[in-house]
């Protein structure tokens with residue numbers, strides 16, 4: 001099969017990318033699940049679309065808006081189709097029960113495979129291996145899609161947004177949530193979710209605590225929780241046994257990048273995703289990436305915007321591949337910045353470039369700045385009352401100023417009094 005643009009993944013990133021590309025070129029959309037929408041069909045809480053639609057929608061409502069448009073767009077959609085391989089010449093191999101093995105020759109490719117959850121093995125959780133230990137996404141799918149209740153007395157490990165939302169979900173379905181345990185000294189999720197999912201339901205949040213053992217033979221009977229020190233090592237003598245029949249692991253998401261590695265795309269060790277420029281193009285010309293496969297986003301609206309950017313530029317590449325790539329400016333993470341996306345700026349063809357970043361630690365009354373690493377010239381400087389690791393910060397930098405940069409720009413965060 002030949003196409004101008006092939007999109008891998010039919011979540012919000014892939015849907016937005018496919019729609020944007022389909023305005024000018026032919027598009028094939030490949031999704032391994034039976035339904036389009038990615039993770040959203042199982043996220044039945046409100047909290048989606050606040051920025052794009054200026055109203056709070058549920059995940060299925062938000063996804064359906066884009067699915068309806070895809071169905072009317074002429075995009076060639078293949079569900080139950082898993083992409084197995086991708087080469088750097090933009091040839092994909094996919095498999096589906098209806099069509100068997102397919103080879104797809106695309107002029108440009110958009111990677112939108114989302115994330116997967118970290119499991120018990122990845123956090124080396126000791127103890128027995130009884131039934132009753134779930135990742136948060138699996139528990140969410142069981143309750144919201146399959147209509148099955150995983151258990152009645154629940155401990156949640158991890159206070160990222162997924163853990164917080166599941167604490168409320170279990171409570172609303174009649175379970176008792178014994179507590180949310182978080183190894184870090186501050187919550188991992190958005191403040192609005194701490195308030196709306198825990199405080200409003202009197203669910204206790206135990207910071208600087210973790211689960212140190214799992215007990216039970218056939219079914220989970222209890223977990224041991226311990227306080228941890230500043231290096232996150234369990235403190236002997238602080239162990240408490242918490243009886244429960246369900247342990248929900250909400251311990252992080254990992255961008256799903258096997259295909260990116262196969263295509264020898266440069267990866268960013270801090271985000272776990274591909275290095276991209278402001279067009280969402282990776283280090284391999286003609287292969288673009290967007291959404292959670294690039295870095296874990298807080299809100300879906302940003303994913304949709306990134307998908308649109310990838311889609312427009314992938315279509316442009318498919319119509320007319322550029323002869324040469326402009327020299328990149330590297331965007332580096334400075335003081336109290338964990339990572340910045342995009343990691344390179346190459347085109348500077350819009351009035352502004354938006355840089356997304358996360359901080360390493362919470363700080364109050366700060367100045368976020370974008371500077372020329374060589375000359376110290378300041379391109380952007382903005383005050384923020386507070387920055388927190390779970391909350392992505394975005395900065396819009398005028399590109400006219402960046403045109404004189406020789407090598408790198410640096411994003412850093414400093415206390416107001418030191419800025």
Ligand SMILES: Cc1cc2nc3c(=O)[nH]c(=O)nc-3n(C[C@H](O)[C@H](O)[C@H](O)COP(=O)(O)OP(=O)(O)OC[C@H]3O[C@@H](n4cnc5c(N)ncnc54)[C@H](O)[C@@H]3O)c2cc1C
Nearest residue numbers: 009011012013032038039047082083113114291292299300
């Ligand atoms: C529990 C939970 C609660 C959330 N709550 C909110 C909220 O309240 N508000 C908000 O704005 N955001 C929320 N989010 C975040 C939001 O859902 C994500 O930002 C968004 O879904 C990411 O979109 P995506 O398209 O990048 O990835 P996904 O939605 O994960 O979609 C990726 C798709 O790619 C497919 N795929 C992967 N590999 C392949 C392959 N090899 N071949 C074919 N297909 C493949 C997958 O099957 C999947 O359908 C929440 C997320 C979770 C998990």
